[in-house]
Amino acid sequence: MGQxxxxxSTLSSLLVRKKVETYVITFHDSLxxxxxxxxxxxxxxxxxxxxxNINPLTWDLTLNQEIERVAANIYYQxxxxxxxxxxYEWHFIPAxxxxxxxxxxxxxxxxxxxxxxxxxxxxxxxxxxxxxxxWLGFYEAQKVSVKTEFMRDxxxxxxxxxxxxxxxxxxxxxSWITDVxxxxxxxxxxxxxxx
Amino acid sequence: xxxxxxxxRVIGGISPHVFFLSKSLTRNGxxxxxxxxxxPGAPAHEVLDGVDxxxxxxxxxxxxxxxxxxxxxxxxxxxxxxxxxxxxxGKIDVFHAHDWLVATAGIGLKHVFRxxxxxxxxxxxxxxxxxxxxDTERMxxxxxxxxxxxxxxxICCSDYMVSHVKWAFGLPEDKLVMIPNGVNAxxxxxxxxxxxxxxxxxxxxxxxxxxxxxRLVYEKGIHILINAAxxxxxxxxxxxxxxxxxxMKEQLLNIVRSMKLEHKVLFMGFxxxxxxxxxxxxxxxxxxxxxxxxxxxxxLEAMAAKSxxxxxxxxxLSEIVDHNATGFKAYPNDPGSLAWGITKILLDxxxxxxxxxxxxxxxxxxxxxxxxxxxxxMTYEAVLSESSRSFWK
Numbered sequence: 001m002g003q004x005x006x007x008x009s010t011l012s013s014l015l016v017r018k019k020v021e022t023y024v025i026t027f028h029d030s031l032x033x034x035x036x037x038x039x040x041x042x043x044x045x046x047x048x049x050x051x052x053n054i055n056p057l058t059w060d061l062t063l064n065q066e067i068e069r070v071a072a073n074i075y076y077q078x079x080x081x082x083x084x085x086x087x088y089e090w091h092f093i094p095a096x097x098x099x100x101x102x103x104x105x106x107x108x109x110x111x112x113x114x115x116x117x118x119x120x121x122x123x124x125x126x127x128x129x130x131x132x133x134x135w136l137g138f139y140e141a142q143k144v145s146v147k148t149e150f151m152r153d154x155x156x157x158x159x160x161x162x163x164x165x166x167x168x169x170x171x172x173x174x175s176w177i178t179d180v181x182x183x184x185x186x187x188x189x190x191x192x193x194x195x
Numbered sequence: 196x197x198x199x200x201x202x203x204r205v206i207g208g209i210s211p212h213v214f215f216l217s218k219s220l221t222r223n224g225x226x227x228x229x230x231x232x233x234x235p236g237a238p239a240h241e242v243l244d245g246v247d248x249x250x251x252x253x254x255x256x257x258x259x260x261x262x263x264x265x266x267x268x269x270x271x272x273x274x275x276x277x278x279x280x281x282x283x284x285g286k287i288d289v290f291h292a293h294d295w296l297v298a299t300a301g302i303g304l305k306h307v308f309r310x311x312x313x314x315x316x317x318x319x320x321x322x323x324x325x326x327x328x329x330d331t332e333r334m335x336x337x338x339x340x341x342x343x344x345x346x347x348x349x350i351c352c353s354d355y356m357v358s359h360v361k362w363a364f365g366l367p368e369d370k371l372v373m374i375p376n377g378v379n380a381x382x383x384x385x386x387x388x389x390x391x392x393x394x395x396x397x398x399x400x401x402x403x404x405x406x407x408x409x410r411l412v413y414e415k416g417i418h419i420l421i422n423a424a425x426x427x428x429x430x431x432x433x434x435x436x437x438x439x440x441x442x443m444k445e446q447l448l449n450i451v452r453s454m455k456l457e458h459k460v461l462f463m464g465f466x467x468x469x470x471x472x473x474x475x476x477x478x479x480x481x482x483x484x485x486x487x488x489x490x491x492x493x494x495l496e497a498m499a500a501k502s503x504x505x506x507x508x509x510x511x512l513s514e515i516v517d518h519n520a521t522g523f524k525a526y527p528n529d530p531g532s533l534a535w536g537i538t539k540i541l542l543d544x545x546x547x548x549x550x551x552x553x554x555x556x557x558x559x560x561x562x563x564x565x566x567x568x569x570x571x572x573m574t575y576e577a578v579l580s581e582s583s584r585s586f587w588k
Contacts (some may be wrong), residue, residue: 049341052333061266063300064336069306074363076309087310094270095303101277128257129267136270195469 004088004112008169012038016178020184023074025067025092034070044070057129060091069097075103085108086145090130093137100140106187109141111151112140116158135159142187145169145180196274196295197290199265201231201248207410208376208492209293209317215377219568221245225575228277228287230300232268251275261329265296273300280308289313289575293497295320295335298342311347311582313574316360320489322537323414340364341436348577351569352490372574376490376511377564380499380555383476392478397461398434403541404432406478406502408413408474408493409485411441416484416507418443421450421460423484426534431541435460436478437528438471471537475500480540484525484533488512494522495562498554503547505536519546521554 008024017037028045036042046066055061068151075082087096098106115122115130118170138144138159143165146152152166169179196217199467219229219433227246232253233239241248248294251271258264264320278285291313292301305312320327320335327333343349348373351357357371386401391400398404405427409415417437424435437447437460444462458539467473475481481497483506490511497504504522506512508528516522523536 050334050337052330052337054334055259057259057263058266058334061263061270062299062341064270065303065306069301072307072309094273098273098277098303098307101274102281103306104281112318125257125259129259129263132256132267133270164265 002106002112008088009041010171011177011180012041013037015180016040020181023071025074041130044074046070053078055126057126061094064092064094064098067092072102073097075099075105080176084108084184084186085139086103086184088112090115090133090137093133093140096157097136097140099131106142107140108143108183109137110144110145111155112147113151114155114158117154138165143167143183145183147171196227196293196454197230197276197300198231198293199253199268199296201229201250202232203237204232206359207264207280208316208490209296211492212315212317212376213293215379215564216568216571217246218244219377219564220571222565223568223572225572226286228279228283229277230272232272232519234522235246247276249279260331262334266299267485269297269299273303276300277307280304286547290573291315292342292346293317293395295339295342297340305345306342311578311586312345313348313578314342314351315344315350315352316356316489317352318578319360319363321363322359322489325414325487336363343370346370347582348372348574350374350395350574353514355510355514356489359510362403366531371575374567374570374574375562376492376495377567378382378492378499378558379564380496380558382472383500390473390477393473397436397474397477401432402476402479403433403479404562405473405537405541406438406497407435407484408438408475408481408496409483410439411443411447413436413443414485414487415441416528417441417447417529418450419484419486419507419528419533421447421480423530423534423537424451424456424460425454426531427537427541428456430538433459433537433541435480436463436474437461438463438474440464445496472500478502479507480537482533482537483507483512485509485512488527491515495558497521499558499562501555502550503540504549505533505540517553517557520550521557 012024013023022041024043026045029047032045032047035042047065050062082105085096085105087107088110100107119127138161149168152168155161156163165184198209198213200206202214204310215228220227228368228479229248231250233250239250253268255271256267289311290301290304293315294317300313313445321333324332349370351360352375354373357373407420413415475497481502481504483494484578486506490512494504494506506516508524509527516524518524526532
């Protein structure tokens with residue numbers, strides 16, 4: 001859809017190289033199931049069980065249960081040894097929250113953009129729904145990660161998220177992966193080696 | 196137990212169903228936690244006769260339409276229920292969802308906690324709409340299908356619904372369980388049957404009361420009753436009292452005006468529980484003219500109130516009422532047949548008395564909540580026994 005796929009692909013393979021066991025759960029309309037990529041990242045793809053949707057919101061909200069299902073499978077398969085969930089954008093915030101509440105696993109909410117930026121000055125019920133999910137994500141997340149200081153400031157301005165809750169992790173920085181691991185460690189606890 | 200309505204929030208039949216079922220299950224030794232939507236003035240958590248009731252903020256997220264609101268409400272329901280279940284540390288044995296309105300919360304938590312899910316299908320979209328005509332209807336239908344697929348057992352309140360749900364979602368026979376809906380007959384025993392001053396609020400002394408209780412929507416067939424009214428009035432002096440509201444109200448008012456029967460048909464809107472109970476007891480006949488009726492709780496309530504019933508011979512109503520024994524079954528969508536039944540009950544006192552007595556006996560015998568709770572508990576136990584052999588254990 002955008003640059004997020006490439007970004008998560010790069011990040012996850014770097015994490016594996018740093019000995020962080022990493023599962024990526026994502027959407028695909030037909031190629032569902034679990035595969036281990038050549039770079040060692042395990043990718044689980046799920047489809048939406050509901051084929052007819054009336055808007056992107058209902059598509060998203062019905063897909064979340066499948067995300068929860070496969071995330072729970074990983075949790076039980078790994079005997080509960082999941083230290084952290086990193087959720088990208090608002091789409092799977094509902095699943096992240098349920099998993100947090102059920103298993104006491106903290107999550108980091110990584111933000112590429114917010115609804116206020118994508119649809120400036122739009123306050124239709126549709127936009128407000130997405131904003132309310134974003135708000136819930138900011139409220140429930142242990143930490144928020146963004147790529148630029150501009151994003152941090154905008155989130156602080158729009159959602160009144162405390163600045164110290166937001167970490168700027170620039171993928172252009174040489175210390176990017178180290179910074180990511182530092183953030184993960186601060187949320188999940190333990191040393192970098194255990195992350 | 197997940198439900199989108201629980202007293203004091205009452206929208207349809209699910210609210211009283213879950214209210215009485217949860218309390219009766221508790222009396223049968225089942226610990227029940229109900230997670231439902233909030234209601235102004237109702238506490239976020241309370242314990243009612245041993246039932247823990249949690250009300251979630253269901254309007255936290257604005258929504259562009261009703262269906263989207265339902266999925267957003269489920270997000271919040273799931274969030275709260277996940278925390279409750281986690282705090283109970285494995286003490287939840289089964290999740291029980293009531294209708295598609297709580298589908299996603301039930302499905303998600305089933306997988307997260309690896310506990311079996313049961314669903315009671317009170318109705319279906321394809322039945323309510325007499326087909327699937329829009330994307331919203333198709334989406335709801337698919338959600339219902341998904342819910343019944345994910346459920347270990349699907350409970351239906353009538354044999355008609357078992358067969359309908361089996362057809363609508365292609366379910367195997369052994370997945371379906373019929374447990375009837377219930378009625379609390381005791382609440383109708385508390386006050387006198389013939390209170391003239393109460394009656395005078397609605398009808399003249401020489402007018403018989405014909406009562407309709409239900410939403411003013413197409414599938415409930417209220418327009419058929421309105422069209423039957425002139426035929427009834429040719430033979431009996433009666434007042435038609437319509438309790439409930441819905442999108443057909445204006446249309447129905449226009450029909451009544453065109454018939455010049457404004458003085459004979461009284462639209463009450465929603466009434467409080469006490470007034471409704473008294474109206475049911477004072478009704479000379481209660482009419483349920485539905486075109487689609489999975490169960491027909493209103494008929495059962497009338498029978499418990501010893502008001503003789505005329506129902507359309509469809510869905511669950513066909514099973515509740517035995518023709519000429521516990522009520523009169525009219526041809527569906529036939530104002531003439533409906534009028535004939537109403538007139539027969541209002542004019543033939545012997546017929547009227549025998550129907551009332553037989554109906555009351557049937558209610559006490561078959562639709563008692565204690566009996567229904569026992570059947571539900573047995574279903575839970577059967578599911579637990581089966582699921583204990585699954586790879587989840």
